Amino acid sequence: MMQWLKDLMAGNFVPSPRVGGQPSVRAEPGETLARQLALVIDLNVCVGCHACVTSCKQWNTSGSAGPLADEKPYGADPTGTFFNRVQTYEAGAFPGTDTIHFPKSCLHCEDPPCVPVCPTGASYKRKEDGIVLVDYDKCIGCKYCAWACPYGARELDEERQVMTKCTLCVDRIYDEALPKEDRKPACVKACPTGARIFGDVKDPDSDASKAVRERGGYSLMPEWETRPANQYLPRRVTGAPADAPGGRTP
Amino acid sequence: MNPAFSVVFFTTVAGAAQGLVVALALAVLAGLPMAPGFAGIALLVALAMLLVGLGASFGHLGRPERAWRAVLMWRTSWLSREVIVLPAFIGLVALWWLALRSGIETPVLPLAALAVAALLWYCTAMIYACLRFIQEWAQPLTVVNFTLTGLSSGLILASALAALMGEGSLLRVTGPCALAVTLVAWATRMLALRRNAALKPRSTLQSATGIRAQKLVQKSMGMSAGSFNTREFFHRASHAALRQVKVALILLGFALPALLLAWGVLASTPYAFMLALLVQAPGLVADRWFFFAQAQHPQNLYYQVVS
Numbered sequence: 096m097m098q099w100l101k102d103l104m105a106g107n108f109v110p111s112p113r114v115g116g117q118p119s120v121r122a123e124p125g126e127t128l129a130r131q132l133a134l135v136i137d138l139n140v141c142v143g144c145h146a147c148v149t150s151c152k153q154w155n156t157s158g159s160a161g162p163l164a165d166e167k168p169y170g171a172d173p174t175g176t177f178f179n180r181v182q183t184y185e186a187g188a189f190p191g192t193d194t195i196h197f198p199k200s201c202l203h204c205e206d207p208p209c210v211p212v213c214p215t216g217a218s219y220k221r222k223e224d225g226i227v228l229v230d231y232d233k234c235i236g237c238k239y240c241a242w243a244c245p246y247g248a249r250e251l252d253e254e255r256q257v258m259t260k261c262t263l264c265v266d267r268i269y270d271e272a273l274p275k276e277d278r279k280p281a282c283v284k285a286c287p288t289g290a291r292i293f294g295d296v297k298d299p300d301s302d303a304s305k306a307v308r309e310r311g312g313y314s315l316m317p318e319w320e321t322r323p324a325n326q327y328l329p330r331r332v333t334g335a336p337a338d339a340p341g342g343r344t345p
Numbered sequence: 346m347n348p349a350f351s352v353v354f355f356t357t358v359a360g361a362a363q364g365l366v367v368a369l370a371l372a373v374l375a376g377l378p379m380a381p382g383f384a385g386i387a388l389l390v391a392l393a394m395l396l397v398g399l400g401a402s403f404g405h406l407g408r409p410e411r412a413w414r415a416v417l418m419w420r421t422s423w424l425s426r427e428v429i430v431l432p433a434f435i436g437l438v439a440l441w442w443l444a445l446r447s448g449i450e451t452p453v454l455p456l457a458a459l460a461v462a463a464l465l466w467y468c469t470a471m472i473y474a475c476l477r478f479i480q481e482w483a484q485p486l487t488v489v490n491f492t493l494t495g496l497s498s499g500l501i502l503a504s505a506l507a508a509l510m511g512e513g514s515l516l517r518v519t520g521p522c523a524l525a526v527t528l529v530a531w532a533t534r535m536l537a538l539r540r541n542a543a544l545k546p547r548s549t550l551q552s553a554t555g556i557r558a559q560k561l562v563q564k565s566m567g568m569s570a571g572s573f574n575t576r577e578f579f580h581r582a583s584h585a586a587l588r589q590v591k592v593a594l595i596l597l598g599f600a601l602p603a604l605l606l607a608w609g610v611l612a613s614t615p616y617a618f619m620l621a622l623l624v625q626a627p628g629l630v631a632d633r634w635f636f637f638a639q640a641q642h643p644q645n646l647y648y649q650v651v652s
């Protein structure tokens with residue numbers, strides 16, 4: 096039977112999305128979750144190589160979130176759907192400038208403003224691990240969730256006309272057919288400098304929580320109180336001598 | 346934001362239709378004299394406008410065939426609430442028209458139409474006003490302006506229809522009402538425009554990246570061409586064009602219609618009301634376009650520079 100007919104007949108007003116065959120449970124707005132998977136991104140070691148961008152695109156265009164359409168890929172004005180971008184910023188005044196590479200993807204907010212505005216329930220936050228997902232079979236492509244995200248983390252897929260976003264590789268991290276060391280988001284596996292730490296930020300003993308605690312992890316745009324689960328570790332002066340190659344001059 | 350024409354057109358046309366129904370409901374409830382056929386024709390005009398607006402709203406959807414799903418999340422989503430109230434309003438107007446045709450006169454239907462029209466304005470405006478980080482929208486004036494511009498255009502439409510169909514006694518009430526509401530709508534819209542022009546964004550490049558340096562510039566947004574983020578949230582109109590639209594919306598949307606209405610009321614010129622309708626329509630489309638274009642989405646901080 097068609098899914099829409101099923102939903103309507105069941106009077107099933109709260110959709111029960113399925114990811115990789117596993118039914119997932121919606122978290123209620125404002126609910127405190129016991130587990131929250133997230134990425135902690137170390138700006139101190141990110142070298143801006145974009146390996147996380149390409150591996151994210153490769154995994155997700157081939158996995159349950161895909162295909163992520165590219166339009167006019169060889170034209171003068173190509174455009175495509177990406178879940179992860181690496182941006183570059185320059186801080187300070189010459190000659191004392193810092194070049195900072197800044198990976199940016201969905202922050203899986205603990206209070207995600209994109210979820211309650213969704214008129215269909217296609218956007219939801221999973222109760223079991225706090226991942227914010229879109230059910231592509233229920234999304235009507237109204238773009239309201241993208242308007243409601245201050246971070247610009249959501250991208251409409253121009254070919255499928257549904258909203259897409261980072262899934263924290265939900266179709267990978269629980270896949271028991273993969274070797275245990277591969278059950279991590281594709282971006283984390285690809286990072287050559289270990290700038291992406293994946294873990295449960297509600298577990299105080301996880302590497303992610305420890306990094307946030309010990310190295311001054313912070314949230315983006317704290318002014319909007321979205322409580323992002325993903326956090327960033329700031330640049331810091333390491334012990335390298337000032338005159339060594341790559342060392343910093345104060 | 347990049348104004349989506351479907352939404353600009355839908356909210357403008359539906360707002361005017363709601364205003365027309367409210368004007369008619371108040372006239373009927375007040376017992377104003379009008380020819381037997383007038384209310385029916387006015388309701389048909391409102392119905393046609395609402396259906397055209399509803400059609401336009403589908404143009405904003407990527408997957409319009411699934412639009413029915415949008416009624417499901419009314420507990421949390423203002424968009425979902427609007428999707429429920431809009432067809433309810435259309436149904437109510439249709440029912441009222443049928444009742445008039447069948448010679449049934451009851452105050453229940455116009456009273457219900459008043460309430461549902463007000464509810465629809467509230468739902469539509471709250472879709473925008475509830476987004477706390479779009480500071481231009483997150484303010485009570487958003488609801489006030491959606492309601493008052495709808496009411497102003499609806500009253501002007503009602504007056505133009507009355508002028509066209511020779512409903513002199515009705516026009517003597519709706520004309521001055523249209524003038525008064527247009528003046529108030531003009532004032533509240535100017536308040537919002539002035540407030541928004543002076544807004545200081547709460548988000549900065551520093552808060553968006555957490556990099557504390559005072560001098561901070563983006564060198565690359567991470568891709569060499571466009572993306573959804575650069576298309577959906579940037580209108581790409583020049584400052585000069587924005588200024589011209591702002592002047593146009595004030596002149597065409599409010600100032601000129603008010604002048605024409607004053608002329609129509611004082612000189613009892615029926616043509617003035619029709620002229621006011623023709624002048625205001627493009628003005629209010631410009632007004633709604635500007636409402637979207639003026640909104641600065643904080644995500645734009647992340648998409649400044651291509652390199």
